[in-house]
Every structure is written in C-alpha cells, then in structure tokens.
Amino acid sequence: RIGFDVERIRADFPILAERVHGRKLVFLDSAASAQKPRAVIDAMVRTMETRYANVHRGLHWMSERCSDDYEGARDKVAAFLNAAREEIVFVRNATEAINLVAHSYGRTVLQPGDAVVVSEMEHHANLVPWQMLRDSHGIELRIAKITEAGELDFHDLERNFADGRVRLLAITHMSNVLGTYTPVERLAAFAHAYGARILLDGAQAAVHRAVDVRAIDADFYVFSGHKLYGPSGIGVLYGKRELLEAMPPFLGGGDMIRSVSYEKSSWAEPPYRFEAGTPAIIETIGLGAAIDYVNAIGFEAIAAHERSLTDHALAVLSDIDGLHVLGRAQDRGGVVAFTLDGVHAHDVATLLDKQGIAVRAGHHCAEPLTRRLGQDSTARASFGVYTTHGEIDALVSGLRRVKQVFG
Numbered sequence: 001r002i003g004f005d006v007e008r009i010r011a012d013f014p015i016l017a018e019r020v021h022g023r024k025l026v027f028l029d030s031a032a033s034a035q036k037p038r039a040v041i042d043a044m045v046r047t048m049e050t051r052y053a054n055v056h057r058g059l060h061w062m063s064e065r066c067s068d069d070y071e072g073a074r075d076k077v078a079a080f081l082n083a084a085r086e087e088i089v090f091v092r093n094a095t096e097a098i099n100l101v102a103h104s105y106g107r108t109v110l111q112p113g114d115a116v117v118v119s120e121m122e123h124h125a126n127l128v129p130w131q132m133l134r135d136s137h138g139i140e141l142r143i144a145k146i147t148e149a150g151e152l153d154f155h156d157l158e159r160n161f162a163d164g165r166v167r168l169l170a171i172t173h174m175s176n177v178l179g180t181y182t183p184v185e186r187l188a189a190f191a192h193a194y195g196a197r198i199l200l201d202g203a204q205a206a207v208h209r210a211v212d213v214r215a216i217d218a219d220f221y222v223f224s225g226h227k228l229y230g231p232s233g234i235g236v237l238y239g240k241r242e243l244l245e246a247m248p249p250f251l252g253g254g255d256m257i258r259s260v261s262y263e264k265s266s267w268a269e270p271p272y273r274f275e276a277g278t279p280a281i282i283e284t285i286g287l288g289a290a291i292d293y294v295n296a297i298g299f300e301a302i303a304a305h306e307r308s309l310t311d312h313a314l315a316v317l318s319d320i321d322g323l324h325v326l327g328r329a330q331d332r333g334g335v336v337a338f339t340l341d342g343v344h345a346h347d348v349a350t351l352l353d354k355q356g357i358a359v360r361a362g363h364h365c366a367e368p369l370t371r372r373l374g375q376d377s378t379a380r381a382s383f384g385v386y387t388t389h390g391e392i393d394a395l396v397s398g399l400r401r402v403k404q405v406f407g
C-alpha cells in the first residue's frame, strides 16, 4: 500500500498538469468520467506496442499473451467485486450492462404483468431500459419515492412491493446527483424476502467504496471502467452464476457460441455467451491496471479522503449566500449538486470554466429526478482520488466571482 498523499497521487495523472484558459486545471467532474493515471495509460500502450493480437482464437504467441492479459483483467475484476470469474461479463459500460439484463433476463425470466421497481433517483441508464421493456414486453414499471432528504423512502418501497408482483428491484448504489448511498445489504435482503432479484447500478459507488457482491448478496451489479480511472469503452456486468447460466445471449456472433450450423446454433457458457465479437481488448487490460491502481491506494484511504473533501465542500459551499446544495443524505459520496439563486447552472459552469474550473451542469442524465427536486438544471462538483481541499476552495472563490458578475 502506498498510503495516502494527494500530491503524490496527482503526480500519477499527467492531465492534471494541463492548463485551461491559461489557468491551472481544477477538475471537478470526475463523476462524469475520471482522469487516467500513468499506470493505465502505460498498460494500454504496452499492450499495443508489445503484446497485441485478437484474443481467444490465435494459436500463436501474441494471441496467447494478449488473451492472458485480457483474462487476467477478468480475474482482477472478479477479485475487486469478490465474485467468480465466470460471473464477470465485459460490456461497454454500465448502460450496456443494464440493457443486457433488461433484454436477456427481462424478456425470459420476467413475464408480462410482472413488475420492476426503480427509484426516483436513477440515472437514465437505469430507467430507460426498463421503460423500453415495459413498452415491448408488458412488464409494469414502478418508481419508488425518495424522502425530502434525498434518501430512499422504505415505506414507499414496501407499498410498491405489497402486491407480490415485483420480480426485480433495479436501483442505484450511489446517486450521481444527490450523492446518496443506498443501503444495499438491506435492499437486497428486502427484495429477496419478497422473492424478487436485485440489480445494483454501481457506476458511482464502485469508484468510492469497496464492493463485495457476496456480502451484499447482489444478483446483478454493474459499473463502468471510465469512472474508475480506467478507459472508456469497457464496463462490467456481474451476475450470479445461476442467473447468467439461465439467460439467453444479448448479441449474437463470433466468440459467444458453442457450435453453429445453418440450421441452429448453441451458446457458450457465461461469461463468453454475452461477449459476442472482438471485445475492447486494450481497454479491458487498461481497466485491470486501473483496479491495480486503486487497490494499491486502498479503498479505506480513498473513502476517508473523499469523505473529508465532501464534508469540506458542504461546509464551505453553505457559506455562499443563495447557494443551495441538493440532498441531505446521512451517507453520501463525493458529488455535490447545487443551484445558485439568480444564475442558471449553465452560466455557473461556463463562468467557472473561464477560471479553469471544470464542473458539470444540466440534469446529469437524471431528468425526472432533477424535476422532482424542482429544478431544470443544476451544477455539480464531483471529487476523485486526486481532488484537493484547495481545489474546493478554488471552487468557492470561483463561485463568488460568478456572483459578482451577476451582480
């Protein structure tokens, strides 16, 4: 373990030395996508320069080395989630993972008339696929409410489950707007008590906390590599072995079959059944390097650092007149969405950008939630391993200037 020294960590991320509009970059948009450490960049370059070929097929040295590296990344992801390697399916991103489950599990195990429950704080990635399934397959989609503090409302959840028709609870592990962590062990036990399965959207949570799918007893867990300091184009679907084994393929093609004739094809075992075509080889190896990187720092240190950043941000932002932070969850991670009276979020983001400060503005792919909170747009600052307390202070100074500009 390398311990936690934020300056030393920053030195691992080449992009942090870039200047934006002549200013030092203050990157507060890691929840959208995180920056990449040298170790990830190097692993990808090394693959392309020294060990690259297609995987799983070639009976030659390059293909064998590259296949080893690719499958080695699967072992790393399996260990990262405390899963078995057969339970790790590589996909493009969290969005594709949820679509895979909606398409494959949703159209076979779920029957018309069954209900799927999501919450009011879902990213579109965990809402739209279920709406599509509702419209094409006749399942009912129910939306569990959140409280005024921005936490899941368990009474409403119970009401949604009361008629015994719910077969799947698909819910975020951490909201990308409110920062709220959901109590996943409790939710899994709750869903199972009703005979339902649980899918957890870990796109945000898996970046900030250690995830143990067995301890949670998650049926499905999804995340994206690019938010975990890995490359874009690679994501993960974890599914319990018996669930994946019973699921039909999502996409058909090479690599996912056992045998093919003109009349009929049969499917490979999971996870290969769900990995049709040439995968994102270089990106997957990059994700393996990203996992090594965060493991070397350790989630205890990462979580403590981010907790301290978030506490600091909540304290100093609340000193700004007219600034309102969204969400008051007890258990929250490193994202802080806010509004500033009299200034549109897009203007906040644009004026901060002029000062070299990158935040996101809009509905953050959670349009129903944003409306539910009475907004059409908010600004969001989000933190990563390389974020400093000084950068949060820079955000506060930046916001004071925004206020001056708007009188």
Ligand code: PMP
Residues within 6 Å of the ligand: 031, 032, 093, 094, 095, 096, 123, 125, 126, 172, 174, 175, 176, 201, 203, 204, 224, 365
């Ligand atoms: N869920 C949550 C909670 C997210 O924050 C995001 C990314 N903003 C996603 C899902 C989708 O991730 P991706 O775009 O990588 O598929």
